[in-house]
Amino acid sequence: MKEKVSLVRCEDYSEENVEDALRESLSLISGIKKFVQRGDKVLLKVNLLMPRKPEAGITTHPAVMKALARMIKERGAEVMIGDSSMWMTNKALKLCGVEEVARELGVKAVNLDTFRPRKVKIKGGKVLKEVYIPSLALDVDVLVSVPKLKAHELTSLTGAVKNLLGLIPGRLKTEVHKTAPDPESFSEALLDIYSVVKPSFAVMDGVISVEGSAGVGGTRKVGVILASDNLLALDTVAGAIIGYKPEDLPVNRMAKKRGLKGVSLKEIEVLGEEISEVAEPRFRKPSRLIRLLGSFPALNPFFTNDYKPVLNRKKCIKCEICIEHCPVGAIKADDEGYPEFDYDKCIQCFCCREGCQAGAIELQESLLAKMISRVMAG
Known part of the structure; x- marks a missing residue:
C-alpha cells in the first residue's frame, strides 16, 4: 500500500483560505477523526526557529496553527501549541503569533524548555544513542509536526522530520550539530530522533516559504498545504515541489538505507493537486x-x-x-x-x-x- 500525502493549494494566509485548504488536506488522508479523539491531549509542535514576525516567512504561520487548533478543539481535545526555539522561546511564542492564537481559541501556548526533559534510549541509533525530550511531548496522546517549508544548508529543506529537532531542549540542539556536523550524519541524527518520537501526523505550511537559507533567505510563494501520517513521504513530496529529486535529500538517502518507507515518489500516492501543477522551479536552493x-x-x-x-x-x-x-x-x-x-x-x-x-x-x-x-x- 502506498503512503498517502495530500497536496492542496492555498494562495494566501487569509483565515478562510487556510481553513478550507487545511480541512480539505486532512479529509484527503481520512480526516482529523482518524488521529484525534475526544479527551485527547494534543501538542502541535510548530516551527519557531527564532523570534520573528510571521511575515518573515521563517516560522509556522499563525493562520495555520489557528485553523489546525480549531479543528482539533472541535473534536473535544485539549490543544497545546509550542516549540523550543533556537533562542528566546518565550519571546518567539509572542512575536510569532502563538500566544495570540492561544488567547483567541482558549488553548495553551507552551515553551517546551520549561518541561522536565526525559532521557530516551535510542536502540540501534546510528549517531545518537540517547536523546532528551521534554516530558510533555512524550506524555501527550497526539503529537503533530507542523513545519514550515524552507531551504536548509545541511538537509536541503526543513520539513516535518527536521522539525523534530526542535523537541531537543535549549542548547542541547547545538550538541546534535557538534556530534553530526555534515549533511549525512546530521540526517542520521534526525532519523534517530524520529525513531523514538513518532508524531501521529504532520501538516506543512508551504504557503510562503524561505529559499536560499532557512533563517536568512528570501521569501517565495509556493502556495500549498500538505498533510500526511508519514513524515518522510510528506517531505519527499515537498522536496519535489521545490525541485529536489527524492535522492537529493540526505534524510531520504539515509532513510532508504534503514528500509523506511516514503522516500521514493513511487511509494507515494499524492492526493489533491498534482505535483507538476504546483511545482515552483524558481525556488532558490542552498549552495x-x-x-x-x-x-x-x-x-x-x-x-x-x-x-x-x-x-x-x-x-x-x-x-x-x-x-x-x-x-x-x-x-x-x-x-x-x-x-x-x-x-x-x-x-x-x-x-x-x-x-x-x-x-x-x-x-x-x-x-x-x-x-x-x-x-x-x-
Missing part, C-alpha cells in the same frame, strides 16, 4: 557545493575553506547570539564586540547563519566553489 558534499561526505576535508560563514558588519547588532550558540566555540567577540570566526574550529553547520536575527552572517564561497556550482547548474 550546490554544500549539497554535493552532502552526497559525497568524503570530499568534505578538501573543501572546508571553500564555503564558510562571514560577518557583514553593517548589519551586525552585536547581540552575541551566534557566539553563545556555536556548538564548537568557533566564534568569539573581537575588541570591538563583533563576532570573529575561528575557521580551524568551524564545522560549517551554519547554526550562526540560521539563527542570526539581523541577517548579518553570510555564506562566502571561494572561486572554486562558485565554479563547481555553475558546473552543477549545467
